[in-house]
Amino acid sequence: MEKMEKLNPIVALHDEFTDTELGISLNLCYNCSTCSTICPVALETEGNFNPRSIILLANFGYEERLIKDLKPNVWDCTMCELCQEACPEGVNLHEVFLRIKNASASYHNIPKSYTSETNQVYLYGKAVPSQPVIEKRREQLGLPKSPDTEVEEIRKLMGMTPVEKILKEIEKLEKQTEEK
Amino acid sequence: MASDSKSDIKDYDLFAGCTIQNRIPFLEKSARIVFEKLGFTLHDKSYGCCPDPVGVMSTDYQTWLTLGARNLALSEKSNHPIVSLCNGCTETLKAVNYELKHKKEDFDAVKKRLESVGRTYSGTTQVKHFIELLHEDIGLEAIIALVIKPLTGLKITTHVGCHYSRPSEMMQVDDAMNPRFPADILEALGATHIDYEEANLCCTSALARNNEEASNGLMRRKYQSILDSGAQIIAVNCPSCYQQLEVGQRSMKKAFDMVVKIPVLYITELMALAFGASMNDIGLKFHQIKPIKLLKEFGFE
Missing domain, CATH: 1.20.1050.140 (Glutathione S-transferase Yfyf (Class Pi); Chain A, domain 2)
Incomplete structure (x- = not known):
């Protein structure tokens, strides 16, 4: 963890894609296009987004392009996991995409709704916090009050991972944009 | 499994x-x-x-x-x-x-x-x-034994959702690429399960967060396939899919002037009804696409 934080995210991602179990799985890709054929987003965008090109770029060391330029845009993945199931070589597309997304997040290249959701968890312990109008509805339905959680503990745990820094940086950037 | x-x-x-x-x-x-x-x-x-x-x-x-x-x-x-x-x-x-x-x-x-x-x-x-618990541990027979108001005549289709069974090495449930447990449960309740071509197409809830156009395009395919199937209800087992498939019907109207209007119900809602609960007991009035009129036609109160 600490090692990861010190490294440049591009280099760190490159390391994760080489000489690791994930890197070995990535290397098994022989470009057969099964993933792109089964991907619904590839179908809808006529191949502008397609998992094969992401795997290819990851394999050839184009980490910077993937996480800084988002070309192709990894956030267009709908996370249906069909490619993961269909790949005849057992390439771990699920994890490759996840690593690219996390690295993009550290460059603040992440859709707003993702970080807002994570921030809700940081502030309230839940992505959808309890709210009075729904508590009233729960009561009408004869449901118990929505159980509380230990927010302080959750925040403390999040402070031990890279996410706190990412959320704070994004908050700062947003404030700067507002001021402009 | x-x-x-x-x-x-x-x-x-x-x-x-x-x-x-x-x-x-x-x-x-x-x-x-x-x-x-x-x-x-x-x-x-x-x-x-x-x-x-x-x-x-x-x-x-x-x-x-x-x-x-x-x-x-x-x-x-x-x-x-x-x-x-x-x-x-x-x-x-x-x-x-x-x-x-x-x-x-x-x-x-x-x-x-x-x-x-x-x-x-x-x-x-x-x-x-919950679908796994119902199908694998409790079993269809125990479910059938509790049905007092069968869903006879209702044509219901399923949208099972991607994260229920995939990635399969982690989820270890059902048939990962062609899940069937929810349909089995509906049939145990007496409903007619309707299949459709785009049954395994993602609800695109994640995609919608970054690319609304692509998400709408895919949802249009899904809804068209459901409309063609003649299903009266879409049964789901995931709250994200539930919201996406309800709200998506409004997006279809806005983006393509396409009218869908098919109620989306949770598998547990259909089970509760078959087990004798009233529509009021389970708050069906809170749905965006109201199922009440349709269910009344089939004798539910």
């Missing part, structure tokens, strides 16, 4: 998930009715967010692992298995267990973080999606 042995455990920790708890709680009501009728006791715990395998995992894997393991640790302490009402929560809880079992370095890091706040994680908590 069919198994012949039915489990005798009747005490489960309920993982309703924050979307159901704090946005669409009527789904929780129907689930509680169903499991109570089946003789189960569901325990509430002070869980935090699962956390979401789309939003939070994509932001930071380590946070996702750590908070997921914290939830699992709570149930490790109570020594109950978890039943989850949501595909996403089920995926997180199962996948965190899987990852920590296979990645020693992450296991050590997560264990240490949790110990610093007084929690113990060892990876023993069993996690089940």
Whole structure:
């Protein structure tokens, strides 16, 4: 963890894609296009987004392009996991995409709704916090009050991972944009 | 993953998930009715967010692992298995267990973080999606035995959702590419299950967060396929899919002037009705696409 934080995210991602179990799985890709054929987003965008090109770029060391330029845009993945199931070589597309997304997040290249959701968890312990109008509805339905959680503990745990820094940086950037 | 042995455990920790708890709680009501009728006791715990395998995992894997393991640790302490009402929560809880079992370095890091706040994680908590519990442990026969108002004549289709069964090495349930348990349950309730070509197409809830145009295009394919099938209800087992498939009907009108208007119901809502609950008991009036008129035509009150 600490090692990861010190490294440049591009280099760190490159390391994760080489000489690791994930890197070995990535290397098994022989470009057969099964993933792109089964991907619904590839179908809808006529191949502008397609998992094969992401795997290819990851394999050839184009980490910077993937996480800084988002070309192709990894956030267009709908996370249906069909490619993961269909790949005849057992390439771990699920994890490759996840690593690219996390690295993009550290460059603040992440859709707003993702970080807002994570921030809700940081502030309230839940992505959808309890709210009075729904508590009233729960009561009408004869449901118990929505159980509380230990927010302080959750925040403390999040402070031990890279996410706190990412959320704070994004908050700062947003404030700067507002001021402009 | 069919198994012949039915489990005798009747005490489960309920993982309703924050979307159901704090946005669409009527789904929780129907689930509680169903499991109570089946003789189960569901325990509430002070869980935090699962956390979401789309939003939070994509932001930071380590946070996702750590908070997921914290939830699992709570149930490790109570020594109950978890039943989850949501595909996403089920995926997180199962996948965190899987990852920590296979990645020693992450296991050590997560264990240490949790110990610093007084929690113990060892990876023993069993996690089940409610569909899995119903189909595998309780079994269709026990469900059929409780049906007093069969859904005879209703043409219902299913949208099972991606995170229910995939990635298969983590989820270990049903047929990962062509899941069938929800349809089996509907048939046990007496409904006519309708298949459609785009049954396995994602609800595109994750895609909609970055590319609305592509999401709308895919949803149009899905809805058209459902319309062509003649189904009267879309049955779901995930709150994200539920919201996406309800709200998506409005998006279709706006984007393509396409009229859909097919009620989306949770499998537990249909079960509760078949077990004799009234539409009012389970808050069907809170649905965006009202199912009440249709269900009245089939004798439900």
